[in-house]
Amino acid sequence: MHADPAVEVTGLVKRYGSKTAVDGLDLTIARGTVTAVLGPNGAGKTTTVETCEGYRRPDAGTVRVLGLDPVRHAAELRPRIGVMLQSGGVYAGARAVEMLKHTAKLYADPLDVPSLVERLGLDSCGRTTYRRLSGGQQQRLALAMAVVGRPELVFLDEPTAGLDPQARRATWDLIADLRRDGVTVVLTTHHMDEAEHLADDVAIVDRGRVIAHGTVDALRGTDSTLRFDGPAGLDLGELRKVLPDGAAVTEPTPGSYRVEAALDASLLAAVTGWCAGAGVMPDKLAVQRRSLEDVFLDLTGRELR
Amino acid sequence: MTDFAPRPGAAPVGRMLLAQTALETRMLLRNGEQLLLTVVIPTVLLVLFSTVDVVAVDGPGNRVDFLAPGLLALAVMSTAFTGQAIATGFERRYGVLKRLGATPLPRWTLLTAKTGCVLVTEALQVALLSAIALALGWSPHGNPLAVAALLVLGTAAFSGLGLLMAGTLRAEATLAAANLVFILLLLAGGVVVPLSKFPGAVRSVLELLPISALSDGLRSVLQHGAGVPWSDLGILAAWAVLGLAAAARFFRWE
Numbered sequence: 173m174h175a176d177p178a179v180e181v182t183g184l185v186k187r188y189g190s191k192t193a194v195d196g197l198d199l200t201i202a203r204g205t206v207t208a209v210l211g212p213n214g215a216g217k218t219t220t221v222e223t224c225e226g227y228r229r230p231d232a233g234t235v236r237v238l239g240l241d242p243v244r245h246a247a248e249l250r251p252r253i254g255v256m257l258q259s260g261g262v263y264a265g266a267r268a269v270e271m272l273k274h275t276a277k278l279y280a281d282p283l284d285v286p287s288l289v290e291r292l293g294l295d296s297c298g299r300t301t302y303r304r305l306s307g308g309q310q311q312r313l314a315l316a317m318a319v320v321g322r323p324e325l326v327f328l329d330e331p332t333a334g335l336d337p338q339a340r341r342a343t344w345d346l347i348a349d350l351r352r353d354g355v356t357v358v359l360t361t362h363h364m365d366e367a368e369h370l371a372d373d374v375a376i377v378d379r380g381r382v383i384a385h386g387t388v389d390a391l392r393g394t395d396s397t398l399r400f401d402g403p404a405g406l407d408l409g410e411l412r413k414v415l416p417d418g419a420a421v422t423e424p425t426p427g428s429y430r431v432e433a434a435l436d437a438s439l440l441a442a443v444t445g446w447c448a449g450a451g452v453m454p455d456k457l458a459v460q461r462r463s464l465e466d467v468f469l470d471l472t473g474r475e476l477r
Numbered sequence: 478m479t480d481f482a483p484r485p486g487a488a489p490v491g492r493m494l495l496a497q498t499a500l501e502t503r504m505l506l507r508n509g510e511q512l513l514l515t516v517v518i519p520t521v522l523l524v525l526f527s528t529v530d531v532v533a534v535d536g537p538g539n540r541v542d543f544l545a546p547g548l549l550a551l552a553v554m555s556t557a558f559t560g561q562a563i564a565t566g567f568e569r570r571y572g573v574l575k576r577l578g579a580t581p582l583p584r585w586t587l588l589t590a591k592t593g594c595v596l597v598t599e600a601l602q603v604a605l606l607s608a609i610a611l612a613l614g615w616s617p618h619g620n621p622l623a624v625a626a627l628l629v630l631g632t633a634a635f636s637g638l639g640l641l642m643a644g645t646l647r648a649e650a651t652l653a654a655a656n657l658v659f660i661l662l663l664l665a666g667g668v669v670v671p672l673s674k675f676p677g678a679v680r681s682v683l684e685l686l687p688i689s690a691l692s693d694g695l696r697s698v699l700q701h702g703a704g705v706p707w708s709d710l711g712i713l714a715a716w717a718v719l720g721l722a723a724a725a726r727f728f729r730w731e
Contacts, residue, residue, distance in 0.1 A: 323483060
C-alpha cells in the first residue's frame, strides 16, 4: 500500500470557450480503492476524468496521477493506466477479439486474452466487427481493453451504461476483482446502486466542483426516515410534541406520513405510542436510512437541467 | 480465475509498430470501398483505356506505355491521399485515435504504422498494375531508382495532404472532399488525359499539382527513358514539406 494517492487533483479549472466545465475541483483518491464519481449530466465528471487521462490540459490547478503530470509525463503514465471511454475507440471494421488482442500487444505483460474474452462473455461475438456489436457488447469490449494491460489504475467512464442486468453484474464482479487484486478504480456513473454496491468512496460533482466526498455510509449519515400510512389529516403538532427537537414530521400526500430524525428505538416507540394514544393503526410502518439517491438529490437539486 | 494484479509496462516499440502496421493494413484491405478506390478503379481504367481508343494518348509506344505511368500515379494518390484521408477521418470521428492515445503506443509510431500500411498497399497496387500493363504489352524504360524516388516523394506529398484533411475536417466532409479531389485530379492531373490537351495558361497551373508532377515524372522515366526528373521531384518535395508541416501543425486528434 502506497502512502501517496493514486490521483490528486487540486483547484482544477477547465474552460471550453466561455463555458466553465470544471471550476476549482479538488479530489484525492487513495490507492487500491474504488471511487465512484457521481454528478448530473454536464457537472464536469468526464472533463475531470479526461484531464486525469492526459487528454486535456488544465487551465488552472494541478493534476497528479500516480505522482505524474498526465500531460508532461504521458509516455511514462500511459502504460500504467487503463482507460474506458464513454463510447467508441475501436475501428469500425475490427473484430471484437482482434481489437482486444491488438490492444494486448501494446503492453509488456498483458492478461491472457482468451480467459478475459470468456469472462466478459465476448466469445460468442469474437468474430463480429465492432459496428455490428450490440451496445452492451461494445461496452464490455471497451472494459476488456481498459484492463488487458494490467494497469495500476483504471478510469471507467459510465462502464455499465446501457447494459442488461447480467452484463452489469459481470462488470460489477470484474470491478470487485480488480479491487481485490490491488487495482485502483475510478468510475463515473448515474446508477446510485452501483456506487453503493461497489465504491469505497463516492465523490459527488456538481457545477464543476466536488460538493461531497466520503464513504457511502458517511454520506448517508445517521438520519433516517420513518414512514407510515393512516387516516388523512392527523394533528402533526401533537405528534411533534412527543418527539425530540430537530425531528421533522410531514404529510407529503394525504394519509401518508414521514418522520425524519436521528432514529433509534425510543423514537420509534414514541411514534407508535402516540399512534396508540390517538387510536391510529400505523399501516405500512417502515424505517429507512437515507439512500445515496436522497443524498444526491438533496445536494444537486431535484429539478431537471 | 483471472488475476488482475498490476504488472504495467509498454511493449517494445518494434512490436507495437509491427502490430499497428498489420492492423491498419488488415483494416484497409477489409474495407470494400477502399478496395474499389485502390484496386478496381485503376485496374479498370488501365484495361479500358489501353484497349479502347477513347482518350487521345501522347508520346511514343503503345497506348499502355502512356497510360501505365499515369495509373501508377493514380494508385499512389488513391492510397496515400484519398484512402488514408477517409480512413483516418473516420478513426478520428469514432474515437479510435483518442483511445489509442491512451495506450503506450507513441503518436509517431501510429503515424509510422499508417505510412507502413500505405507503402504495403502501394506495393501490392504497383505489382498488380504492372502485371496487367505488361500483359497488355507495356515496355517500361528508365532507372528504377528514379521511379522509386518519385513514388516515395509522391506518397509523402499525398499523405501530408490526406492527413491534413482528415485531421481538420469532419469525417463526412473528408469523405466527400477526398472523393471529389480524386475525380478532379484523375481528369485534370495528367493521369489519363495528357496535359498537352489543356490550354497553355491552365496547363502551366495544372503542372504544379502533385498528381501532375508524379504522373509526368513517371511518364518521362518509364515512357521516354529520361534520367532523373528533377523538376517533378522538386514539386513533389515542396508539396510533401508543405502538406506534412501543415498536418503536423493543424491535425486535431479528437
